Structures are given as structure tokens and as C-alpha cells.
Amino acid sequence: MNLKPLGDRVVIKKVEVEEKTKSGIVLPSTAKEQPQMAEVVAVGDEIANDEKKKDQIKVNDKVIFSKYAGTEIKVDGVEYTILKLNDILAVVEE
Template structure:
């Protein structure tokens, strides 16, 4: 790893997923610029890391439906916001992910 590179030191557990939320829209569909206070919380993000899967009663792990690099939609108030190395991330359970974008 080069001197300037920062590697994510956050590893999710079980069926949790680490997301990098996309920036809130700065303009409306009609082209009106929005001030910071009027911007909606982002509900879309890129998957940065995934956990090993939820442990079943039989001792096996379930396979997650998302992988690193996927762009996903999540609920407005789902997950937990965390800051690592000065960067904002969101940790959600796989069940809180509403869908994947192609």
C-alpha cells in the first residue's frame, strides 16, 4: 500500500453491509439549486464491504445477495452512520437494503 492510500479498516459482521452514501442532489429536476438545509438524505449508496452472512441454526452462513461494488437503495432512516478516517459510511443489515441498481 502506497503512503497516501487509505484502506478501509471497517469489517462488517454477520449480514451487515458497509455503504458509501452518494451525495445528495444539488438541483431539482427543474434545475433549481437546493441549499444544504433543503437537501434530502441520500437513499442510495455503493457497497464498500460485506459481512460473511448470517449464521443459521444449523451453523452455516447464508450468502448475501449484494457484493462489493454494487449500487443499492436503502430506507431513509435505516442503518447506522459512522465516520472512519474522516469519511462517512452507513452500516445496514442486508434486510434493510431495498434493491440493487443495474
């Protein structure tokens, strides 16, 4: 199933990062804060058709987003978040 966001919305998939303490203990994702980094899965038509916005963000970009932004959904067993473009704070460039 494909997700197609409407308007100026973006669908993201959170990036899970395994974290270790200094002593080497691996922290499971349930024991730490939710990640604020994600990968863009889809962008709405309002973004894709806007000359200024389409260069700001595109599919497969890694982004940092506001902590409590968006609506979380589960599709085919995969968790996604749908949020507005304004809730994305930065694009991570490697």
C-alpha cells in the same frame, strides 16, 4: 483503516447527487433529504459465505436502502452507514 462488518451486515457509503431546480438553482445537500442510494463498501462473512446471499450483493454495487436504517459512523473523515442486509431494498443495475 478498513471496516469489516460482522454477520449479515453491510457497510455502505452514500452517493451524493447534486440536484438542480428547474430554474437552475443548485440545492446543497443540507437543503434536501438524505440520499437513499449508496455504494457497498464491505459485506459481512455471513453474506460472503452464503451461496444464496453472495450473489445478491457484492462490493461496489449501488443499492437503495430503507430511509431510517443503519448506524452512521465517520472513519478517517468519511461517513459510512452499517446496516443489515434486510434493510437493503434493491440493487441498482445500469
